[in-house]
Amino acid sequence: MKSSLSIYARTLLTISIAILTIFIVLALIYGTVYRISSNEQFREELRRNAIALSELSARRMDDQRLTFTSSDITGYLSFATRSTGAFVWVVNSNGAIIYHTGMPSETMALLPREEGGAGDYQLPKETRNTVRALYCQPANKTVFEPYLPNASSWYVSSAPIDTYGDSYSGEVLLMKSHRPVSIVGFLRDNNVPLSFSIAYILSLLIILWLSRNITHPISLLAKTANEVYHGNLSARVEIGRDKRAPMLERLEETDRQEGASQAHVKEDDLTRLVRTFNTLIAQFEERERLHSEFLSNVSHDLRTPATSIAGFVEGMRDGTIPPEKYEHSLNIIKDEVNRLQKLLNALFEQAHAMDEKALRMDAFDLHDWISSVAGSFEPIVREKNIHLIIDWDDTSGTRVRVLGDEEQLTRVLNNCLANAIRFAPRGGIVMIRTVIHSRVAEVLVIDNGPGFQRKDLDYVFDRFYKADKSRQSEGSGLGLYIARSIIRRHGETIEASNSDELGGAKIRFTLSRP
Template sequence: MLVINSKQKTKRFSFAGIRLVRARMRSSLFAKYFFSCTLVMLISFIVLSVALMVLSVRYSSGQKRELFSQNARTISNLTEGFNDAGPDGNRQLSNIIGIFSQMLDADVFVVQTNGSVLAGSVQGDNRGDVVSNDAVIPSSVMKTILKNGSLYERSSTLDGFFKRAYITVGETIKDSSSGEAVGAVLISSRADSMLKYMRDIIRIFIFCLAIVLLCMFAAIYYITQRMVYPLRQMASAARSFAEGNFDKRVPVGEPDEVGQLAVAFNNMAASLLSLEEMRRSFVANVSHELRTPMTSIAGFIDGILDGTIPPEKQNRYLKIVSDEVKRLSRLVHSLLNIARIEAGEVKIQQSRFDVAETIRRVIIGFEYGIDEKHLEIRGMEDIADMQLMVMADPDVTHQIIYNLVDNAVKFSNDGGYIAIQTAFKNKKVYVSVKNSGMGIPKEDLPHVFERFYKTDKSRSTDHKGVGLGLYIVRSMLVLQGQDITVKSVEGDYCEFVFTMEKA
């Protein structure tokens, strides 16, 4: 039987906790940003604090050396006068040295050239650090002072004079008449006093670090939350989009990069919503356009087969079936054209040709429909002998003019007119197709180039159209870098004007 003790369980839980934290840091942008900023600021603060602490210690050490040196020189100047005064002078000198020792919180010694101590004062806590009461300053130390005129030991026992490391500053005492060195003044303090100073600095540093880190954590947490919050909202909105809900929007905050991203995200959401509405409308319209002729075809065929339609009327209904089949064929052809355009499969082969000849051929192709509605064709007398060279795709241009003339014939009133005009301006050829009739309502003008859009909602006027002709016209013009506009007065006329490149 396998037994797992409590230590093993604790280790497993610890490793699991570490793995969980690492996984959260990898998966959460907030955690990555928060911990990265915290780590950078923490390292920066520690480096700056250590550098400041080192500089502070060096400055303090330098100040202490300078202080000791100045007081050593002062004592050196005083010593000569007291030596001349005999025993009383020595006592007075000892008192003054004691005052200096208390003031500096250091040990002060006046020594002869042979190293023997003439007068001195040792702080109470330091008495045990002197090797013996009659200790003599080592000759090596005295040689250094007498040779250089001064001494500085950052951390030394003065070759065994002290039992522990001391900071010592020394200055020579010179005879005023001969200028020769007759002794020296030594001022010493424990080297661990600097360690105490460093410990105090470290305690202050840790206290300040704790406060700064606490404030820094709070600031980074707040800033990171504000930065990540819009991104979380975008992620939530994106999940809604994946579920088919395109109504959700992201609040736009500050006009910074995140705010600009939120604006772009909302614009994308609006575009997706529009595309979804177009898709639904497209499916609904295609379903309607397919169902209507299929229903008619099925009804008439069933009527002929079961004898409901008498033989003498069958040709009439077969003609209707034939028209509906042609209508289905046109619908499928239009849908294929749209699919090819949107897939980028329509390749524009531009060449130089006469667009006036294309207009004449299209009008001739609609001769039957024009005669049936007794329409007047205006402008042909100007185009009859004209040669208007353009740079475009001849087949695509033929399709564009065919669709526009087809619309004009269908929606012209009986006995009305169709006007074809051309113009040249700014290296562009303008072709206008205008027809009389009921026109297009003002509120419908912005939508006439949309797929399956019909101004005749009841479809009572246009039985053959499927609402794709104008969409295809505009798409083909866009492919050639051209444009089309529409003008209409309801109850009077409708006019389409498109542009072409002059050859």
């Protein structure tokens, strides 16, 4: 199937190609101008230094221009080398290089020497400036091309020591490579293409951001609509860092800067469309979720007891179960009916816990609340001979009040305590502990039962989850799920772990302090 580019890709590609074309043209123009100007400046610098050194050498050589008459000339020549970075050769009237500040090893091997190879290097006749003309040229355009490695990367400047007379009177040669030998030199010689490359990359980043801001919302709408069409009802259009449109963020920031206090938030048409679209999907998803949960709640845990009841009734009717076992069968049916009733009550409790309108936030005394809930378990505790311990945190020195819906939070503590008592052994220990912090209070319910298996820790708060996969253990598997739902609606945290102190399970949840 043929795929087409998205709006974002087409916009980005078009603008990028246009700007790249402009940058290439500008880089070629400015690069050519800069290269010509730089080369001319390079040549002029060598030419000036060659003239200055030839005049200086002429004043410090004998009349025959054979040797220096003053030793201070070497200091000037060395300084010239350091300041220009060029090799300086002083050639006398006999063609001998009486002084040099260095030369490439390849050149050194090609130059003849006096006195059987032990004297001064000789400048070959074909390379001497016999016409006594001042020049500065690339080495590959001079007679020095065979003597210098990579001659095209060298410049040679020659200035005659004397400009009068007909005979060769010596010369000063400056040789300098214009190939960069350091990072600084490379950046200097290639600053134009590098500058344009960096500018193009920065412009691409800006184009990337602008194009994304312009086309991203439209692309997201199309993508999300396609996901919803294929059944993904959790898909949403998310724009901005906090899932809001950038335009909305800018308008809100402007309002804050201007000190405006408004009852409503400004939105553009696209933002309103996104919000409406997300709201419709959310409502549809919620209806689907409620429908699926209802079917799951009814079928998941009611199937086994209903099947058991039907089996016993059918057996009593067709004579499979003899009359003397009717009482036993009826007791089993009664237990299954009680189990069904508990499950139905748990389902109604779950629905009430998930009702967002049910929260009534009030401040209440933590000590009185825990004592009241613990007291309601006295018959069960006495029956199993459980030692119920309440460990109060008295570090604050005062009675602690917490904030929440006391009725629903009572369900949380009820479910946690019921779970602990159910799994604590007969004669075991169940502890309720409080830990008070400046902003929150922690409530911990700990038992000395078998605790959670490591593989079950990630699932203990899931609906209908039981470690006993046969589902014959007491309980609906909804208690901790309901507890987590209520705690989350309060904006608090709840977690399960194993206790190092008692060796059993530990449920910890937080409550805000007013």
